[in-house]
Amino acid sequence: MAELYGSSPVKARRTQQEINSLKLGLVDIVEAEQPMTVRGVFYRSVAAGLIAKTDPSYKVISRLLLQLRRDGVIPYSWITDGTRWQIKPRSFNGMEDARIAMVRMFRRALWNDQDAYVEVFAEKDAIAGILSAVTSEWDVPLNVVRGFASETFLWSVAQDIIAIDKPTYLYHFGDHDPSGLLSAQDVERRLRGFAPDADIHFKRVAVTTAQITKWKLLTRPTKTSTHHRGFEGESVEIDAISATRLRQLVTDCIERHIDPDRLDRVRGVEAVERQSLEIALATWGKPA
DNA sequence: TTGAAGAAACCCGGTATGCG
DNA sequence: CGCATACCGGGTTTCTTCAA
Numbered sequence: 531m532a533e534l535y536g537s538s539p540v541k542a543r544r545t546q547q548e549i550n551s552l553k554l555g556l557v558d559i560v561e562a563e564q565p566m567t568v569r570g571v572f573y574r575s576v577a578a579g580l581i582a583k584t585d586p587s588y589k590v591i592s593r594l595l596l597q598l599r600r601d602g603v604i605p606y607s608w609i610t611d612g613t614r615w616q617i618k619p620r621s622f623n624g625m626e627d628a629r630i631a632m633v634r635m636f637r638r639a640l641w642n643d644q645d646a647y648v649e650v651f652a653e654k655d656a657i658a659g660i661l662s663a664v665t666s667e668w669d670v671p672l673n674v675v676r677g678f679a680s681e682t683f684l685w686s687v688a689q690d691i692i693a694i695d696k697p698t699y700l701y702h703f704g705d706h707d708p709s710g711l712l713s714a715q716d717v718e719r720r721l722r723g724f725a726p727d728a729d730i731h732f733k734r735v736a737v738t739t740a741q742i743t744k745w746k747l748l749t750r751p752t753k754t755s756t757h758h759r760g761f762e763g764e765s766v767e768i769d770a771i772s773a774t775r776l777r778q779l780v781t782d783c784i785e786r787h788i789d790p791d792r793l794d795r796v797r798g799v800e801a802v803e804r805q806s807l808e809i810a811l812a813t814w815g816k817p818a
Numbered sequence: 819t820t821g822a823a824g825a826a827a828c829c830c831g832g833t834a835t836g837c838g
Numbered sequence: 839c840g841c842a843t844a845c846c847g848g849g850t851t852t853c854t855t856c857a858a
Contacts, residue, residue, distance in 0.1 A: 569850060654849050656850085675830095678830030678848060683829080705848080710849095757833090757846090757848080
C-alpha cells in the first residue's frame, strides 16, 4: 500500500513525478468544484486520499496551487479567498449605469411573508462557497463562524433574531470532531443566552454519525488532547461530504420552512415591482 | 531549488498548573 | 479556593526562514 505523503516518520521528499501526479489530482478537484478556497482544495485532496491531513501537507497543497495558478494551469478565478476584502463605496458610471444596477439587484425580501425565519451556520470557509450557492438563492443569511464564534458576532446575529421575532430555525454545518461538536453547542448556547425569549430551534445538520456510516465518509484519527470528553471514535471533516450532498442538505433545511403559495405570491409581486421600477426609471436622468 | 517549519494576523473553549 | 496564564484543540491564508 502506498504511504500517504506526510504520514511517514521519515522526511521523504517527493519526487518530481509524485509532485506532478499530485498536481494533476489538484487540477481535477478544482476543475470539478471551482470556485473553492485553498483550504477547501486541501480537504478534498485528503478526502480523495491524495495527501495526509497534516500541517505540512496543507502547505504543500497551498504551494502547488500557487504554482498552478502562476503557471496558468488553473485560472485565478477558480480559487477564492474570503478572508481578505475590499472596502469601497458603491459608485456608478452615470445614471444609466445606476439604473441598470438598481433594476438588476432589486429583490423582494422572501421571508417577510413566511411564518418562519432561517439562518445557516458554517464552521469554516471551505464549505461556505458550497452552502452560499443555496442560501443566496433563498435569501437566507449564511454565518461563517471559523472555529469558535466570537462574542461580537453571535451578539449581532442574536439581535437580528430578536428583531425578526418569528420562530427561528438555525442549521449548523461542521466537522464531526470534539471541537466541532463543542463549537456548534457553543453557538447554540450563547445565542440562546443573548436571545432568551426568542423561539429558537437549533439543529446540527452535518456531520452526523448516521451520515458517516450511510455515506461511508473518510475518517481521520481523533485528537485526544482537548475537548475529547465523551467523544467516541474517529473524526470526519465536513469536506468529506460531496458538494452535491451538502447542497441537498441545505436545500432541504430551507425548503421545509417555505410555504409555496406565499412564495409564489412574493415572486409575483417581485416581478411586477421590478417592472414598475424599470418603467419608473426609464426616463430617469434623460432629458424630458 | 524546494520542502519543511515558523511566523503573522484574528476569533474562540477547555484543562492543567501555579500563584496569592 | 479562585483567578491568571499557558497550552492544546477548532477555524484561514500567505510570507519568510532554514536546511537538505
